Amino acid sequence: MTVSRASNPTRRQRDGTAFVGGFGKTTGDSDLLFVEGQLPERDGTVQHHLTAPEQLERCLATLESKLAAHGSELEGILQVTIYVTDMDSYDEINAVYERHFQEPYPSRTTVGVCDLLGGAAVTLDAVVALE
Template sequence: MENKQRAESRPVRISETSRKQRNGSEFVGAFGKKTGSSDLLFTEGLLPEQDGTVARNEPPSRQLEICLEKLEAELNRYGKGLDNVLQLTLYLTDMDAYEEINETYEQFFDTTCPARTTVGVCELLGGAVVTVDGVIAIE
């Protein structure tokens, strides 16, 4: 009984109303694109979407390309580029594609790649093979 009361008193975690939600993606649920109001930009759940559809049939390297191109376009809105990326987390459903992903990742950054963590997962939204979270300096 006590455990049930504790569970009922916990607030449900969903996106706050101040977060910008993706428009038109049926795969998203409560995942926001941008959070916070500081000199850092946090991106989460950046999917390889083209025209509102996840490019699930593309190879992992192309899916990462799409994610990083979308990230770069978003940063351009702030007058920034990929050199402002401090850290990325890549979620990958096929760890056998790690080397392929590495090559694509290195092509997007000049001399120094930002810190990166690659996490193997079982499944991603919309059947994607890759999704990206990031921390970017926009000061």
Template structure:
């Protein structure tokens, strides 16, 4: 199986893992977190990192087919969802959201899988 690592200066890895991988026509991104004082700020930062990594793979948020979201406080879901909704176009990806303990001051972490169309970068 061929795998191509995706990196972006906007989303450096925080440990010994690949920020993203391309395998065939699928793009897998590691969970992304971002600094910020509020759930809205962190969500905006996470989506910006995801967008940067997707761009390196020749994709956009419109190519995302699945999101896995971890949140430290599920009572912030509606505030997070308002930010998410304005960035992901219809048809939106399938999504699972779970409560979790995250590292550091992260309140949210989003992992995505996308599908590259014809002509995507390698």
């Protein structure tokens, strides 16, 4: 039996972080900020050599910087979606998440995926309430 994939890993919607295609990085012109496709980047390069938990740390550090630019903090996050290429790293990723957020945690969905842009193991989206 042949299993077909929903995506082909040789096709990219963007190459690295320079080309964003139809994807935005942040959107919103209201009291909500939508951050999408937050990759584990440093100086415009995806840090794909890091472990999945280290990549999530990088994503969250960048997210904190973006939020600070909007006068917000992690406490303003309402919802997070984490995409991960290896669900075996779930427990380690969860530990990172718990270190960065306090109870009551923002709602979260963790999605296992085949492939992420730039060879990343983790990326995230967030919905943030701006006050």
